[in-house]
Amino acid sequence: MDFWTVRHVGFAYPGRQPVIRDVSFHIAPGETVALTGPNGSGKTTLGKLLLGILKPCVGQILVEGRDMADCSLAEMGSKVGYIFQNPEKQMFAPSVREEIAFGLRYRGYGDERVQEKVDEMLDYFELSHRADSFPFNLSQGEKQRLAIAAIMALEPRFVIFDEPTTGLDMRRKDRFAQLLERTRKRGAGYILISHDRDFGAACCHRQLMMKEGKLHCAD
Numbered sequence: 121m122d123f124w125t126v127r128h129v130g131f132a133y134p135g136r137q138p139v140i141r142d143v144s145f146h147i148a149p150g151e152t153v154a155l156t157g158p159n160g161s162g163k164t165t166l167g168k169l170l171l172g173i174l175k176p177c178v179g180q181i182l183v184e185g186r187d188m189a190d191c192s193l194a195e196m197g198s199k200v201g202y203i204f205q206n207p208e209k210q211m212f213a214p215s216v217r218e219e220i221a222f223g224l225r226y227r228g229y230g231d232e233r234v235q236e237k238v239d240e241m242l243d244y245f246e247l248s249h250r251a252d253s254f255p256f257n258l259s260q261g262e263k264q265r266l267a268i269a270a271i272m273a274l275e276p277r278f279v280i281f282d283e284p285t286t287g288l289d290m291r292r293k294d295r296f297a298q299l300l301e302r303t304r305k306r307g308a309g310y311i312l313i314s315h316d317r318d319f320g321a322a323c324c325h326r327q328l329m330m331k332e333g334k335l336h337c338a339d
Contacts, residue, residue: 121184122146122147122148122149122182122184122185123147123149123151123183123184123277123278123309124147124170124182124183125146125181125182126143126144126146126170126179126180126181126182127144127179127182128142128143128144128178128179128180129143129169129176129178129180129181130142130143130177130178130179131165131176131177132177139165139333140162140165140166140169140176140333141332141333141334142179142334143179143334144335145335147309147311148309149277149309150304150307150309151309151325151326152300152304152309152310152311152323152324152325153309153310153311153312153325153326153327153328154311154312154314154317154319154320154321154323154324154326154327154328155167155311155312155313155314155320155327155328155329155330156313156315156327156328156329156330157329157330157331158315158331159315161330161331161332161333162332162333163330164205164282166330167202167280167311167313168202169181170200170280170311171193171196171197171200171202171280172188172191172192172193173193173202175189183196183199198276199277199278200276200277200278200279200280201272201274201276201278201279201280202271202279202282203267203271203279203280203281203282203284204267204282205282205283205286205313207264207266207267208256208263210267210270211255211256211263211266211267213255214254215251215252215253215255216242216247216250216253216255216258216266217242217251217252219255219266219270220241220273221234222270223271223273223274224237224238224273224274227274237273240273241269241270241272241273244269244299245265245268245269246265247265247266260286261288261289261292264284264286265292268281268284268296268299272303275306275308277308278308278309278311279303279309279311280311280313281310281311281312282313283313283314283315284296284312284314285316285319297319297322297323300312300323301323310324312324
């Protein structure tokens with residue numbers, strides 16, 4: 121069974137022309153997909169539709185065979201992690217350490233396991249020296265790494281990354297590619313929304329391209 125099945129989906133923001141036009145595709149469990157295209161092509165909107173932040177105006181999205189219209193955001197959040205293009209949109213804790221720990225505690229992890237996972241993420245994302253800092257005081261690159269760390273600590277079955285390499289230098293971009301490989305090896309899938317087609321091709325099973333709200337190169 122596919123993880124996502126998208127059937128003739130269309131979407132328009134109120135009072136505006138359609139952003140997504142008759143899009144259909146499927147994504148298998150554990151698949152890695154690069155979603156590319158120019159600014160304004162609908163990439164981010166499609167990502168939000170797949171998470172359930174937005175609802176299709178027409179068409180249907182199934183997740184593991186179930187209509188997403190019947191799924192709550194909490195249910196989707198237990199399966200899918202989403203890294204926003206602007207990491208500040210998902211930060212609210214008083215410290216870097218607490219930002220990573222929050223989701224783990226919400227899932228019911230014990231204190232010892234929370235500490236272990238937080239330390240692992242702080243080390244991997246080179247944020248240990250900022251563990252007690254207020255997240256909004258971080259640099260843009262640090263904020264991006266923190267947003268990714270907080271989601272990856274939860275080990276979701278699928279992750280949607282929206283322009284995740286923004287603010288990353290070449291060394292950290294390579295480090296992020298290693299993280300994607302690590303994600304694949306544990307059997308999770310991801311969608312990489314990116315302008316960087318070369319990076320997407322190197323890190324994903326296949327590429328889908330959005331242009332003027334329509335999907336190209338879909339199977």
